Amino acid sequence: MKALLIGESRKGKTLGSTYELAEFAKRMEAQSAMFIVDAEEDLPKYEGKLYLASAADCGELNPPVHAAMAVEAADKENADIVILSHSPYGWDLAPLIARALGAGQVSEVVEYQEGAFITPALNGKMRLFYKPSTARVVVTVQSGAFAPAAPPSGAPTVEKIAAPAAGDGVYEFVEFEEPEETGVALGKAKVVVSAGRGVGKVENIELVKKLAEALDGELGASRPVVDAGWVENGRQVGTSGKTVAPKLYVACGISGAAQHIAGMKGSEFIVAINTDPEAPITEVAHVTAQVDLKQLIPALLEKLKG
Amino acid sequence: MKILVCVKQVPDLETRFKINEAGDWFDEADVAFRMNEYDEFAVEEAVALKGKSGADSDLTVLSIGPDRVKETIKKALAMGADRGVHIQDGEAHRKGPAQIAAMIAAFARDKEFELVFMGLQSQDRGSAQVGPLVALDLGFNLLTTVVGFEYDAGQVTVRRELEGGLKAQVKTKAPVVITCQLGLNKPRYPTLPNIMKAKKKELLTIPAEELGAGDALTNIVKAAPPERKGAGVALTGDVADVADKLISMIREKTGLV
Numbered sequence A: 001m002k003a004l005l006i007g008e009s010r011k012g013k014t015l016g017s018t019y020e021l022a023e024f025a026k027r028m029e030a031q032s033a034m035f036i037v038d039a040e041e042d043l044p045k046y047e048g049k050l051y052l053a054s055a056a057d058c059g060e061l062n063p064p065v066h067a068a069m070a071v072e073a074a075d076k077e078n079a080d081i082v083i084l085s086h087s088p089y090g091w092d093l094a095p096l097i098a099r100a101l102g103a104g105q106v107s108e109v110v111e112y113q114e115g116a117f118i119t120p121a122l123n124g125k126m127r128l129f130y131k132p133s134t135a136r137v138v139v140t141v142q143s144g145a146f147a148p149a150a151p152p153s154g155a156p157t158v159e160k161i162a163a164p165a166a167g168d169g170v171y172e173f174v175e176f177e178e179p180e181e182t183g184v185a186l187g188k189a190k191v192v193v194s195a196g197r198g199v200g201k202v203e204n205i206e207l208v209k210k211l212a213e214a215l216d217g218e219l220g221a222s223r224p225v226v227d228a229g230w231v232e233n234g235r236q237v238g239t240s241g242k243t244v245a246p247k248l249y250v251a252c253g254i255s256g257a258a259q260h261i262a263g264m265k266g267s268e269f270i271v272a273i274n275t276d277p278e279a280p281i282t283e284v285a286h287v288t289a290q291v292d293l294k295q296l297i298p299a300l301l302e303k304l305k306g
Numbered sequence B: 001m002k003i004l005v006c007v008k009q010v011p012d013l014e015t016r017f018k019i020n021e022a023g024d025w026f027d028e029a030d031v032a033f034r035m036n037e038y039d040e041f042a043v044e045e046a047v048a049l050k051g052k053s054g055a056d057s058d059l060t061v062l063s064i065g066p067d068r069v070k071e072t073i074k075k076a077l078a079m080g081a082d083r084g085v086h087i088q089d090g091e092a093h094r095k096g097p098a099q100i101a102a103m104i105a106a107f108a109r110d111k112e113f114e115l116v117f118m119g120l121q122s123q124d125r126g127s128a129q130v131g132p133l134v135a136l137d138l139g140f141n142l143l144t145t146v147v148g149f150e151y152d153a154g155q156v157t158v159r160r161e162l163e164g165g166l167k168a169q170v171k172t173k174a175p176v177v178i179t180c181q182l183g184l185n186k187p188r189y190p191t192l193p194n195i196m197k198a199k200k201k202e203l204l205t206i207p208a209e210e211l212g213a214g215d216a217l218t219n220i221v222k223a224a225p226p227e228r229k230g231a232g233v234a235l236t237g238d239v240a241d242v243a244d245k246l247i248s249m250i251r252e253k254t255g256l257v
């Protein structure tokens, strides 16, 4: 089996997720080559063939152009499988590559077993086993599912690949926007107590905040709570927010979507307060209080005072 | 200007799911359904744009699935869409993203839509493929993971999300498929008068067979429960007891309280 890995770089730096693709190929026992649009000074640490397109020439973000070059590399390699990250970049490119190769695509793969690609469904409450009915297949792999055992090493054999002409006005990158600096020191806190959509309404954020204060910690939140404006931006925990690893993490009314768990699973002791005994947060929580947070938090506050 | 918004009906994710008899998805008995969260942002953005672009704009909402998905179409109509299209398909859950996209494109082709809004992904399957594949099928431009949207005479400017809170501003030209990410806007709640008005709006049903989905490129060979690897403790019952136990566990494990 031959695999082509589609690496990712941002602002001239290879992203760590690129190395997870190599790890996945290894677990599939596939021989791999890599394609990446990157700065020529920062090549991925990879032992093997690297198809390299210069980010300076073709733009760091330009899905149709990047996909066309990836397809060229896949054809040169005779790749049976093309592997990308299940990330915004991967979401843009994978379907374009799959279509050009006449391949089926399986998204968010977390495991490969006996010819089937396993993906989570229903917010982690089910696993689906997919098999492609096409000769070639494109997969995106969940970030964190294939963390390499050892730090990446090696120097690639580079073959440069030239960008095709971009269609006029098809995809015009204007500029990056950095996340705003909020001064919330969530990453350094010993205790983080986070509010999720399960709090029900904005007034109940106050309860979670009081629990954070009683435990001498910081208030955190899941994304919907931040999107709704109930909690300020700098307090979001997860892949599009902050990564935290406190001594104690308390998730109040948070289901534990993969993007949230990725931001807090390194915490030493994890407490979940959740009425759903099958919520995926229970998989990473050391203890889950399966009761209504609106009743439990006042009881906790009372006892912590005394 | 003609706008299309595609919505999916998904199960309530707080359900305790059981695997169906076929062994490839969940058993629908006693399961509540709702509009895919990502699609709520798509509907809101389309309705807001329609509001800004005047009387000659027309907003169609489309959903594929069995008869129950009409409820989701009606919600979008109550939020402000003008007409509904139900692609009636009792086997939609067995279709892959390429087949779903093919049906949407078969409906939308030659109808002169300028903008197609959809969710970035569905909450139940999460392939994030349907939007991009519809764009390919229709030959439209594509912008995904959108958290900010502006339209001006055929020119589309968006903020799209990348990783770790980084965003990028990108431009393209209509016709375009936009896939909407959480937080793009604040989806409105349908008001009672609008729910009543929605009942009178056109809701066209098209049998799936008329649109042609083509062959599946991937198949689900098995559905299984999650591997329960976690060995966490569950505390249930009386709230005061749970609180006591929880505090002593925190004390024992972290020494913090």
Ligand SMILES: Cc1cc2nc3c(=O)[nH]c(=O)nc-3n(C[C@H](O)[C@H](O)[C@H](O)COP(=O)(O)OP(=O)(O)OC[C@H]3O[C@@H](n4cnc5c(N)ncnc54)[C@H](O)[C@@H]3O)c2cc1C
Residues within 6 Å of the ligand: A195, A196, A197, A198, A199, A221, A222, A223, A224, A225, A236, A237, A238, A239, A240, A241, A242, A252, A253, A254, A255, A256, A257, A258, A259, A260, A263, A273, A274, A275, A276, A279, A291, A292, A293, A294, B014, B182
């Ligand atoms: C590209 C991308 C990036 C993302 N980045 C992030 C991110 O950085 N951070 C993030 O959090 N999410 C992120 N998400 C969103 C993520 O997928 C989920 O939608 C989100 O985490 C869900 O938040 P939640 O758990 O608060 O809400 P829900 O999933 O709705 O869960 C609410 C939970 O509360 C429980 N509950 C309800 N009532 C009560 C009660 N009375 N007492 C106790 N429990 C109760 C329910 O059982 C449920 O488990 C991202 C998504 C995408 C696509």
